[in-house]
Amino acid sequence: EPEVTQTPSHQVTQMGQEVILRCVPISNHLYFYWYRQILGQKVEFLVSFYNNEISEKSEIFDDQFSVERPDGSNFTLKIRSTKLEDSAMYFCASSFARANQPQHFGDGTRLSIL
Amino acid sequence: KQEVTQIPAALSVPEGENLVLNCSFTDSAIYNLQWFRQDPGKGLTSLLLIQSSQREQTSGRLNASLDKSSGRSTLYIAASQPGDSATYLCAVRAGGTSYGKLTFGQGTILTVHP
Numbered sequence: 001e002p003e004v005t006q007t008p009s010h011q012v013t014q015m016g017q018e019v020i021l022r023c024v025p026i027s028n029h030l031y032f033y034w035y036r037q038i039l040g041q042k043v044e045f046l047v048s049f050y051n052n053e054i055s056e057k058s059e060i061f062d063d064q065f066s067v068e069r070p071d072g073s074n075f076t077l078k079i080r081s082t083k084l085e086d087s088a089m090y091f092c093a094s095s096f097a098r099a100n101q102p103q104h105f106g107d108g109t110r111l112s113i114l
Numbered sequence: 115k116q117e118v119t120q121i122p123a124a125l126s127v128p129e130g131e132n133l134v135l136n137c138s139f140t141d142s143a144i145y146n147l148q149w150f151r152q153d154p155g156k157g158l159t160s161l162l163l164i165q166s167s168q169r170e171q172t173s174g175r176l177n178a179s180l181d182k183s184s185g186r187s188t189l190y191i192a193a194s195q196p197g198d199s200a201t202y203l204c205a206v207r208a209g210g211t212s213y214g215k216l217t218f219g220q221g222t223i224l225t226v227h228p
Contacts, residue, residue: 004157031214033216042219042220042221043205045216045217048214091157093158098214099207100145100146100165101163102148102160103148103216104160
């Protein structure tokens with residue numbers, strides 16, 4: 001069964017550094033998402049991406065965050081200048097349609113900011 | 115603002131029991147509701163997607179029901195097994211102009227002991 005794959009599985013970065021989290025969504029999917037889960041808290045929506053542009057974002061997704069689909073297969077989340085509070089598990093998800101198809105999630109990248 | 119609540123927070127049952135997990139949401143204007151399973155340190159595995167026009171969905175030993183007007187969903191697990199031990203999350207997909215944003219509950223931690 002097709003999967004969403006994320007790399008790396010664990011990223012350790014110094015505060016203030018830039019980090020790029022990578023995702024390969026399911027190949028025929030059209031909608032892409034990033035979520036995060038701070039330890040012990042709920043999974044939170046960050047951003048959705050469709051047709052090569054951001055379609056929706058949360059208040060968490062400020063100017064420090066950006067997303068890109070640099071080619072036909074990868075989908076990336078960049079954090080420009082990391083803060084301690086960015087430490088979380090980041091999940092990429094994809095779906096074929098906006099509303100009536102399930103979102104499929106990757107195994108996540110654990111981001112640790114020192 | 116949509117709020118999703120799951121009860122109980124944790125549940126421990128002997129193998130073979132039938133059990134019910136509950137999910138409630140505050141805004142009934144949803145497209146659908148998705149149930150996920152999360153194993154420790156892993157991503158989210160989609161279990162069932164139930165559309166707002168549907169009353170229930172079944173997959174194997176799992177049955178999800180939805181009462182949109184009262185803002186409630188239940189996940190019924192029949193004949194539980196130790197391999198069912200995991201955190202179960204429900205998430206609602208916003209209606210209207212949203213591009214598929216999911217709002218999650220905090221999860222129910224299920225332990226099935228032999």
